[in-house]
Amino acid sequence: MTEVRVPTLGESVSEATVASWFKKPGDSVEVDEMLCELETDKVTVEVPSPAAGELAEIVAAEGETVGVDALLANIAEAGNAGPEETKPKASTEKKTQDGYSGADTPEPEESGSTETAKGGGEVDVMVPTLGESVSEATVGTWYKKEGDTVEADEMLCELETDKVSVEVPAPQAGTLGKILKAEGDTVEAGGKLATLLAGGAAASSAPKDDAPEPSASSDAKDGGDTEDAPSAKKLMAEKGLSPDDVTGTGKDGRIMKEDVLKAAEGGAKPKAEAPKPTPRAPSPAEDADGEERVKMTRLRQTIAKRLKEAQNTAAMLTTYNEVDMTGVMELRNEYKDLFQKKHGVKLGFMSFFTKACCHALKEVPEVNAEIDGTDVVYKHFVHMGIAVGTPTGLVVPVIRNADDMSFATIEKSINEMGVKARDGKLSMADMQGGTFTISNGGVYGSLMSSPILNPPQSGILGMHKIQERPMVVNGKIEIRPMMYLALSYDHRIVDGKGAVTFLVRVKEALEDPRRLLMDL
Incomplete structure (x- = not known):
């Protein structure tokens, strides 16, 4: 057994509260994979796995207060968990900056889902890595709606954290299926955002080489600045810049927040009028009296x-x-x-x-x-x-x-x-x-x-x-x-x-x- 203990929490901080467990007993884990999150009065601390294997026991449950070096859980190392149990788990937990795709796993147990994906099955759209010490985010904007055709790496939605905005691209071409997390919902790193109907009729009916009308992305581009990152549009308004002042480096020339910052630092001349904000649909949290309920950021x-x-x-x-x-x-x-x-x-x-x-x-x-x-x-x-x-x-x-x-x-x-x-x-x-x-x-x-x-x-x-x-x-x-x-x-x-x-x-x-x- 390998013990999972509370790490050093910072100067003058001696205890923390167990906020969330990302794994449950019996789950396979990889080295440095996040097991749980601790909250102190200053910061949020993520606890990684010290070894590969299976989470055998959770000692400190969510909501409990723990001191520095206190025992959080025990891990049965890979040799005790069995290679056939840990191998598939390792493949399914493969994450990249672009998101998550079960279609990339070559193991025999996953081969069925791989073939299904190629033939038009479902692929999960996951929350990507959010950054150091950031474990959750809020869904800011969905650029696509259920049933829209998407290309590989086309932006699906934007997530907002207390530090940065994170864009989530499509893991592969297909049709956006079910949106599981609506705008305003809070999601954790590694959580599921939506399902994508990969390949199939949607992909075959719109060949990449000739398709002059892959509708969803074309319509978005024709809509002016609707494809620019919301964080970029907000910053352009603050800086008095228009899209013409900024060179976009994102997909298909999409303007990102970093592009606006570079343009502002470079002394770009603002236009007479700031770009008009994109009309916002009424939030479900708004009532007839015009009030709006917005969840506080972390x-x-x-x-x-x-x-x-x-x-x-x-x-x-x-x-x-x-x-x-x-x-x-x-x-x-x-x-x-x-x-x-x-x-x-x-x-x-x-x-x-x-x-x-x-x-x-x-x-x-x-x-x-x-x-x-x-x-x-x-x-x-x-x-x-x-x-x-x-x-x-x-x-x-x-x-x-x-x-x-x-x-x-x-x-x-x-x-x-x-x-x-x-x-x-x-x-x-x-x-x-x-x-x-x-x-x-x-x-x-x-x-x-x-x-x-x-x-x-x-x-x-x-x-x-x-x-x-x-x-x-x-x-x-x-x-x-x-x-x-x-x-x-x-x-x-x-x-x-x-x-x-x-x-x-x-x-x-x-x-x-x-x-x-x-x-x-």
Whole structure:
């Protein structure tokens, strides 16, 4: 027997909940095939099979809470399961980026279904691999309907995850049979989406070489941008681009999300009018009063859970101050061109705020600490979390050892993380281990707000909009660019004096940036 145990869950995470089992006792499994999914307060962790064989016993059922290294299940290795049992299973679990097809299996037990498929039998359309640490998705759009003729590799539907959009192509030519998962349904990796009537009359009546009217795909192409990926159309609208501005790299010139991003980065000139959105059919979840019920994404569920936990656990308090941004803005305007020429990145405000916070955290270390049981863990380094808004929700990538970085390195790191967040390519490691967080609501126009802690951290700084206001300077009224700052902190380990001192040190460093150079 081979034991399946709970893997390391991440820094400061000691337990998880068993969310889903992808296999049941008696099922054959391959090495590294996903067995189950665990959920923590931070991330979702997939547990792969450590050996090939048969799942003999599930020890921890769905819904149970398990600790690190706890026993989840036992696997009878391949030698005990018997080659005749495991071999067919291995073939039927063969997956590729393009989907799943039982017609590819050469084993004797599957030969019947293979011959049937060639003669017009059913082929399953499966959920492809969704990406690292992603186990489920939502069916976004079906491009085909039941009974439509499809070609091999023609797009059938699009799946949406909390990170990326995944397109599902037809595993082979034929006719789309039964759609098993409708738009809006949640599906797991490896689940069945639909059935395809492969070959048969549908395929033979439409030869690939001569067919001038394979109707389904031709009609779609004649429909203008209806064949472009929905995620691409949405992004084109946001960027002010039309399909003529973007070169499609998908099948038959289909525009993908990556194509829009490249066009935007390449400085494509937007048309006078953004492309009109494709008319959307009424959702089954909509009622006569115009309400619509949409299931929360996994990312949004995690955000909601963590924010509520922060309110229920920490003794949160917020203190406010304001900072005159004249010094930072003058310094930035004076050196921004030289800075970009030398370092290849723009000099923004975030590097000043990151440096100012690192400076203040050294003086007030409890703001850079966390509670672990009855202990307070002080961090002698700063892993700075930078909150970034994305179309799917707020994420917090972490800039590691920010206290040892130069202005240029900080700007480059923030820029790299911002691009990864925008493209949905942040990994679990990119968002772990932060000791303090900065959230900039000013980019959305917020004048003042109270940020919520990012557990288990004890402090978060809220930046806001820079607004000119009349201020008394040396007995005279002057117009100054002012910004409100907010520090939310955990009052269990940070006293009011420490919180106010921290915010004052940040204010002093920003109003006189030379203090940062002299460590004052």
